[in-house]
Amino acid sequence: ERTTVLITGCSSGIGLGLAARLAADPARRFKVYATMRDLAKGERLLERLGGCCPDTLELLQLDVTDPCSLAAAAQRVQGQRLDVLVCNAGVGLMGPLETCSDQAMKTLFDVNLFGAVRTIQAFLPAMKSRRAGRIIVSSSIGGLQGLPFNAVYCASKFAVEGLCESLAIVLRPFNIHLTLVECGPVHTSFLANLQRPDPEGSEMRGLDAETQGLYRRYLGHCQSIFRDTAQEVEEVLPVFLEAIGSPCPPLRCASTQLLAPLWRLRLSSPDGSEYVRAMHDFVFGSSETGGDQP
Numbered sequence: 001e002r003t004t005v006l007i008t009g010c011s012s013g014i015g016l017g018l019a020a021r022l023a024a025d026p027a028r029r030f031k032v033y034a035t036m037r038d039l040a041k042g043e044r045l046l047e048r049l050g051g052c053c054p055d056t057l058e059l060l061q062l063d064v065t066d067p068c069s070l071a072a073a074a075q076r077v078q079g080q081r082l083d084v085l086v087c088n089a090g091v092g093l094m095g096p097l098e099t100c101s102d103q104a105m106k107t108l109f110d111v112n113l114f115g116a117v118r119t120i121q122a123f124l125p126a127m128k129s130r131r132a133g134r135i136i137v138s139s140s141i142g143g144l145q146g147l148p149f150n151a152v153y154c155a156s157k158f159a160v161e162g163l164c165e166s167l168a169i170v171l172r173p174f175n176i177h178l179t180l181v182e183c184g185p186v187h188t189s190f191l192a193n194l195q196r197p198d199p200e201g202s203e204m205r206g207l208d209a210e211t212q213g214l215y216r217r218y219l220g221h222c223q224s225i226f227r228d229t230a231q232e233v234e235e236v237l238p239v240f241l242e243a244i245g246s247p248c249p250p251l252r253c254a255s256t257q258l259l260a261p262l263w264r265l266r267l268s269s270p271d272g273s274e275y276v277r278a279m280h281d282f283v284f285g286s287s288e289t290g291g292d293q294p
């Protein structure tokens, strides 16, 4: 019997790539429920699969911020058993903290954190009663360590990490495996979609010149990191496939070792000051020590 997989955020990026890969599996091992906010954007996925919808795929409307659409999708799928739930929908928000509007922060948490909570809530009871299932959640390197000018995004992904680590403890006796996937930079629509103020724009008005300068430098750093190190979607898919297929997947899998040295520093020096200094130097260069560091 086929493994059923429901994925959120399939109109682009990692969700689109994962849905296409699973639906096109040569051995037809999967039935994929590819969900997205706007079904009109399903064209790209169908194009990827040769223009028509194979019987290994079903497109469903699902906005993770809308409880009604979640209930409808759960109803549609729950006639079948759901083996794997992939909570992938997510959005970004960048910029000096002073420029993040209340609305932008609330929207970000509504998608990245509460969206994941709602989606898990919708499918968890059936998984529990079957005592089987897998939940895979798109976290981020920014869920493991703070990144400059991504404070609110990192806060949402740290929250996702805490949510899942806590839940995994309870799910152990239910034979439900939960896996967080931490990607670094990946070539998707993520950067184009994320909200960020233009460094020359009106949001910057009133912000101190030093922060404005740091933000400009950060944007330069970000551009070169993406240019030099960003992975293709195809390169991160194996991590998801491993979490779907392995008999006992780990709680966390990173798709890249890009920031691993900084992550280890964060763990080995738990008071955090080493990490803050090293990350500052990594992004802004070590010329600026910013205080009384030796």
Ligand code: NAD
Residues within 6 Å of the ligand: 008, 009, 010, 011, 012, 013, 014, 015, 036, 037, 062, 063, 064, 065, 088, 089, 090, 091, 092, 111, 115, 138, 139, 140, 141, 182, 183, 184, 185, 186, 187, 188, 189, 190, 191, 193
């Ligand atoms: P993406 O922008 O291409 O895909 C995100 C998808 O989520 C989009 O299809 C978008 O329409 C969807 N989405 C947004 N709000 C939604 C809502 N309310 N309901 C349903 N779907 C919604 O970017 P991506 O890189 O493929 O992002 C996928 C996940 O990977 C996100 O959770 C993101 O935080 C995470 N991630 C991305 C990167 C990166 O560099 N691209 C790095 C680390 C983590």
